[in-house]
Structure formats: C-alpha cells, structure tokens
Amino acid sequence: MNSILIVDDDATLCLMLKKFFERKEFFVTTSFSSVEAKKKIQSKFYDIVLTDLRMPEVCGMEIISFVKKITPKTVVVMMTSYADISSAIKSIKLGAYDFISKPFGPDEVLDIVNKALLHQNPVVKSKSQVSSGIQDYYQGKGKLSKQLLKHIDLIAPTLMSVLIVGESGTGKEIVAKMIHEKSDRSQKPFVAVDCGSISKTLALSEFFGHEKGAFTGAVTDKIGHFEAADGGVLFLDEVGNLNHSTQVQLLRALQERKVKHVGSNREVSVDVRILAATNEDLNESKQIGAFREDLYHRLNEFQINVPPLRERKSDIMHFAEFFLNMANNNLGKSVVGFDKSVEYVFTNYAWPGNLREMKNTVQRATLLTKRELITLNELPSSFYENTQEYLNPLFESEGERIKRVLNISDYNKSKAARLLNMDRKTLYRKIKIYKL
Numbered sequence: 001m002n003s004i005l006i007v008d009d010d011a012t013l014c015l016m017l018k019k020f021f022e023r024k025e026f027f028v029t030t031s032f033s034s035v036e037a038k039k040k041i042q043s044k045f046y047d048i049v050l051t052d053l054r055m056p057e058v059c060g061m062e063i064i065s066f067v068k069k070i071t072p073k074t075v076v077v078m079m080t081s082y083a084d085i086s087s088a089i090k091s092i093k094l095g096a097y098d099f100i101s102k103p104f105g106p107d108e109v110l111d112i113v114n115k116a117l118l119h120q121n122p123v124v125k126s127k128s129q130v131s132s133g134i135q136d137y138y139q140g141k142g143k144l145s146k147q148l149l150k151h152i153d154l155i156a157p158t159l160m161s162v163l164i165v166g167e168s169g170t171g172k173e174i175v176a177k178m179i180h181e182k183s184d185r186s187q188k189p190f191v192a193v194d195c196g197s198i199s200k201t202l203a204l205s206e207f208f209g210h211e212k213g214a215f216t217g218a219v220t221d222k223i224g225h226f227e228a229a230d231g232g233v234l235f236l237d238e239v240g241n242l243n244h245s246t247q248v249q250l251l252r253a254l255q256e257r258k259v260k261h262v263g264s265n266r267e268v269s270v271d272v273r274i275l276a277a278t279n280e281d282l283n284e285s286k287q288i289g290a291f292r293e294d295l296y297h298r299l300n301e302f303q304i305n306v307p308p309l310r311e312r313k314s315d316i317m318h319f320a321e322f323f324l325n326m327a328n329n330n331l332g333k334s335v336v337g338f339d340k341s342v343e344y345v346f347t348n349y350a351w352p353g354n355l356r357e358m359k360n361t362v363q364r365a366t367l368l369t370k371r372e373l374i375t376l377n378e379l380p381s382s383f384y385e386n387t388q389e390y391l392n393p394l395f396e397s398e399g400e401r402i403k404r405v406l407n408i409s410d411y412n413k414s415k416a417a418r419l420l421n422m423d424r425k426t427l428y429r430k431i432k433i434y435k436l
C-alpha cells in the first residue's frame with residue numbers, strides 16, 4: 001500500500017482528497033498546517049507528499065526542500081492555482097516531480113500520483129498501474145466523436161506512429177490510451193512522458209536511463225522511459241517542448257531501435273511504438289527551426305485531430321452527464337442532473353479548457369450543490385456573464401423575464417440583480433410592481 005501525505009490549509013480539499021485516495025487504497029495522512037507537516041515528514045517515510053504551494057506559515061517550496069533533505073526518495077507533487085504557474089515551475093527545479101493546477105478533478109491528481117510512483121520506482125509496472133483512467137472514458141455520439149473513434153479504430157492495430165493534435169484538455173492522452181488499449185500491445189506497458197516538465201539536463205537520463213555514478217546524484221542504476229515501455233507504447237505528451245539536443249537523440253533511438261544508458265557504451269534493443277501529442281502547430285515550429293523536420297515526419301506517420309469541446313455541441317450535455325456520474329461516485333453524492341439554464345449555458349459556452357474544464361466545473365458544482373439539480377449558482381460567474389442573451393428571449397415581458405431570472409438564481413436577489421443588469425433596489429421595486 002502506497003503512503004501519501006496531503007498538506008493543505010484548505011481542510012475541505014484535504015478531506016475530499018483523503019476520502020478519494022483511501023478509496024484507491026492509499027494509506028493517507030493529512031496535515032492542515034505546514035509546520036505540523038514537517039514534523040510528520042521527520043517521523044515517517046511517505047511515498048508521496050502532495051502539498052499546496054501557498055500556506056500561512058511555511059510555503060510549499062520549503063516543504064519540497066525539507067522533504068528532499070530528510071527523505072530524498074519521497075516524490076513531491078505541488079498543488080497550485082493558475083496564477084502560481086511560474087512558482088510551480090520553480091518548484092520542479094527544487095525537486096518536485098510535478099505540479100497540478102487548482103481546481104482539478106481527483107482523477108487528474110490520481111494520474112499524476114501514479115506517474116510519480118512510477119518515477120520513484122521505475123521498474124516496468126503492470127498495465128493497470130501505468131495506464132490508469134481509461135475506464136473513465138466517454139466516447140460521444142455526435143459526428144465528430146464518431147469520426148474520432150473511427151480513426152482510433154483504424155490506426156490502433158497498426159504499428160504506425162501517431163501524432164495527436166488538439167487544444168489543451170481535449171482528451172489527447174485519453175485518445176493515446178485508447179489506441180494502446182485497442183492494439184495488440186494492450187497487455188504491455190503504456191508509459192506517458194510529459195515532455196514539458198522534463199528538465200534539459202536530465203532529459204537523456206529520463207529517456208534512456210543511467211548507470212550508477214554517471215553524474216552527481218546518480219546513486220543507483222536507473223532504466224529510462226524507453227526500456228520501461230519496451231514491447232508497449234511510449235506516449236510523448238507536449239512533444240513540441242523537447243529541446244533540440246533531446247530531439248536529435250530521440251530520433252536516433254527511434255531509427256536504430258536501440259538506447260544507451262547515460263554513462264555506458266552498451267546498447268540495449270528496445271521495441272516501442274511511439275504516440276505523441278501536441279497542442280501547438282508543429283508545422284510552424286518546424287518552419288522556424290524549433291522542431292526538427294525529420295523527427296516531425298517520424299512521429300507524424302498518421303495524424304489524429306481531437307476537436308475542441310465547443311465543436312462537439314451535440315455531445316456537450318452527454319459529457320456533462322458523464323462527469324456528473326463520475327463526480328457523484330467520487331464524492332458519494334446523488335445529484336440527478338442540470339437545471340435548464342445550465343444546459344443552455346453549457347451548450348453556448350466556449351470551453352477554452354475543453355473536457356478538463358468541464359470535468360472540473362461539474363465536479364466542483366456537484367460538491368457545492370445542496371439540491372438534486374445543479375443550477376447557475378454553482379457555476380463560476382464567468383460562465384454566464386458572456387452568455388447574456390439567454391436572459392432575453394423574444395416576446396418576454398419584463399415581469400416574465402424577472403420571474404425567470406429569479407427562478408434560475410434560486411431567488412438570490414443579489415445574483416438576480418446582477419444577471420438582470422439592474423441594482424438591487426430597482427429589483428425589489430419591480431418585484432413589488434409585478435407581485436413576484
């Protein structure tokens with residue numbers, strides 16, 4: 001059983017994560033204070049420390065340095081808000097394995113934790129440990145969803161490299177997992193590498209492994225991602241972030257199907273199918289010389305485009321229901337659905353963060369609602385502020401309109417006034433006039 005210490009002064013989040021990880025059979029300890037967390041780290045070994053970045057007494061950065069000093073084998077994952085991304089990158093330099101931006105869904109953090117455990121002990125793990133999460137997949141019924149599935153089915157049984165292209169959060173990693181699952185390599189490992197978080201200095205050792213003593217800090221022999229994925233699939237996420245020298249080495253390994261550990265001249269044969277993903281236009285990176293043309297063609301034997309959520313309109317509410325079910329299971333709740341106004345807002349919203357944003361939004365709303373339905377009250381205001389037209393259907397009298405808005409805001413007058421774009425006093429006056 002793996003042990004995890006969760007450190008966050010947000011007690012609700014801590015307890016929610018505790019419940020979730022216990023269900024996933026982790027041994028969980030929580031700490032709402034960073035000072036208390038340090039004492040716990042001193043007295044017991046944890047496989048994983050999941051810590052918030054901003055806390056009142058000791059900040060997350062200090063926790064990382066502390067863990068790395070006391071128990072260097074413990075893997076640290078940092079939780080941070082969007083605004084803290086640059087500090088999160090600093091945290092990786094200090095020795096954190098990865099970071100996750102709040103708000104996040106429990107499955108996302110589980111995914112990172114599983115990857116972190118693999119990193120801590122990079123032996124080839126069983127398929128289920130490496131490729132977690134594929135059971136949480138909804139394939140959609142709309143035209144674009146069907147086309148996506150057709151391409152996956154077509155390419156899966158082949159040995160071709162696939163470049164999966166799509167905006168952030170559209171589900172590129174899920175597509176890669178499906179290709180693996182539907183291929184005859186499904187019983188072999190699926191190893192996902194986030195190329196964006198690999199440091200330049202450690203990239204070669206991460207991909208190809210190293211021998212003990214090859215460089216300061218190489219205290220044991222370690223196999224790299226290629227050997228870990230031998231016989232299976234190596235998924236290169238955010239492949240456009242690889243630096244030039246790593247691109248050269250990667251291409252060499254792919255062409256020769258052999259790798260050399262850093263610090264050794266011995267070549268080891270590997271049999272790996274490559275799937276790669278990007279949310280940038282690699283064609284453009286190629287033209288400005290940031291991405292090697294030869295590597296691009298080696299990775300892009302077949303291209304799959306994953307559409308943004310806003311283009312999968314007929315599937316939007318199906319995805320929402322799917323995530324609602326998932327949230328109910330994770331949180332032990334039984335919310336039955338979405339209010340009509342939420343349906344309207346969901347189908348007209350641009351979803352810049354795509355399925356990841358929807359999953360987080362639904363999870364948060366499920367946690368917040370005290371009723372059977374999710375209403376606008378549980379959505380961040382950015383959702384409906386840009387969708388004002390739903391407040392103005394044609395032929396509606398002012399009284400009807402105010403009544404409808406009061407309904408969708410659960411008679412919360414401040415919220416209704418904001419939505420109606422009038423001050424509270426005016427709203428009270430109109431409620432009287434129309435006897436609402």
Ligand SMILES: Nc1ncnc2c1ncn2[C@@H]1O[C@H](COP(=O)(O)OP(=O)(O)OP(=O)(O)O)[C@@H](O)[C@H]1O
Binds near residue numbers: 137139277355
């Ligand atoms: N078809 C799907 N059904 C259910 N959940 C999905 C689906 N596709 C994606 N998700 C969920 O959305 C989130 C983002 O998915 P994923 O990590 O695969 O996206 P991505 O395109 O690889 O993102 P990024 O470019 O940021 O790496 C994950 O939590 C994933 O579980």
